[in-house]
Amino acid sequence: MAGQSSAVASHTGNNPFLRIVAALSTVAGWFSAAMIVSAVAITCQMIFIRFVLNGSTIWQTEAVIYLAIASTLIGLPYVQRLRGHVNVDLIPISLGPKARYVMALFTLSLSIIMVAIMLWYGYDFWHLAWERNWKSDTVWGVRLWIPYSALPIGFALFLLQLIADLTAVILKIDKPFGLEDA
């Protein structure tokens, strides 16, 4: 079946590295949730100002969009830890233990390479915005390196969580794909 597995977090055992990464991802998850909640609050405040007080709003729409983006990117490691990124695990389920293990190593390595690429170019993009002091072309004119910083931060933490997941599978602390043995 595909779809979200039932919120079973990946196992960390007593391994200090895995536990530190798990803690980092959880903190990232708190930040991500807090940012979504602030987005809800700011949107409601904006509606209040616009429709009840008949005032105009300047920064709210932009701030809310950046909060949602940051919440998504910074939430990535936490969702990975909860195994919340949907996948099609039809083939992994039907494989024997040995093949499933190899498949897990393969998919995790592929994911790590991908996220490393995103981190590399994401950092570049952020750095450019910071160096050249890019600003958004709105009245608010926010300095873009602030929202863009979610790219390197989110992908760096995501990369750590993926490396931790790979380590856990290799050390047999966690099952490949989090699947119980058939």
Next chain:
Amino acid sequence: MDPLTLGMVVAICTILVLFSGVSVALGLLIVSTGFLMIFDGMRSLELLPEILFGKLDNFALLSIPMFIIMGSSIASTRAGADLYEALERWLTRVPGGLVISNLGACALFAAMSGSSPATCAAIGKMGIPEMRKRGYPDGVAAGSIAAGGTLGILIPPSVTMIVYGIATETSIGRLFLAGVIPGLLLVSLFMAWSLYSTWKSGNRELLATGSYTWKEKFEILPRVLPFLFIIVGVLYAMYGGVATPSETAAVGALLCLIIAMVIYKLWNPKDLWVVLRDSTKESVMILFIIAAAGVFSYMLSSLYITQSIANWIGTLDVNPWVLMGAVNVFLLIAGFFLPPVAVILMAAPILLPIITTAGFDPIWFAVVLTINMEIGLISPPVGLNLYVINGIAPDISLKTILTGSLPFVGCMVLAIFLLCVFPGLATWLPDAVMGKAL
């Protein structure tokens, strides 16, 4: 390599990568990065973060986390059970009131949450045990809830409709309205089938009417009315020209959280965290797929694949309905394996030009596509709802749930057929409320 052949290679690689078990979003990024690197050179990768960020830089997308919070705060309470009980007490004189109440509760719950598994779980937790206790066949009990739950993505607000609206730049307000009548049509078909199969199974006494005192009927209302109030409020805000879907969703999310805290006493920070955690998990997952699919469709158009496929279909001299049939089969198969959001994001940019060139209405197509996705939700091998039901009622075998759900798949196919014959079922309401589309 000509773009069409390249398109085939991309399709095959995407299937292989996604079936390896890698997450859908990362899979799309991996395929896109691979092809961009080979055909556009390493420098094209510099654009990846900008495209990813740009895809998410959209106020309309905000409605997704908001509607998810709205749905999961309601789902975390007893609201589903209350809704179902209220309907049962009031519909007690209707033959087969119990199964009708369950399906009605599914439809109403769907109007508060945009998610199918959530609807399934919220109503099924109470509904399935109750139906079985009263002697309804297991297949009807499980199948009706599995099918009723799929209404979550058709009846507004619907997360998949928002995603479709964003992917195809169609009005989300119109899409929501388009889902209403087909949603009611499906509920009626589901109800008709449930009554018929209960009657045919020989349990006719189940269809007999029971009775509740007026006191019992009225004492449950205060617990249900706030939600009906929210549904009406959300619809008014959106169609009265008061606010955009995202703004409406934010107010809806806040109100639902407040109701959950005040009426259902969701005060404990731990319980509140569960609601927020689940919402964050789902919205991050969906928004990341949206961002990754943005990169995927950038890759497709950068390599001229999208344009070539649309041109190629344009030169084919096929009957539009044959084309629509083929599109439906494709969507059905994709829906068997992939979550609806992923199918919509990958298929919409390619299918939409084909559909509009062939003279079909994109709003109407959204409804057909959504019903296709609903079928996928109750069909193997993915069938998310089947597993949700399996989680609620572990003693009903997957096979019984599956065979119980099959007739409801029939109802959905019938609904698609009816929509093809009478497209007005989907397009009339949006046109009537918001004026004819330009």
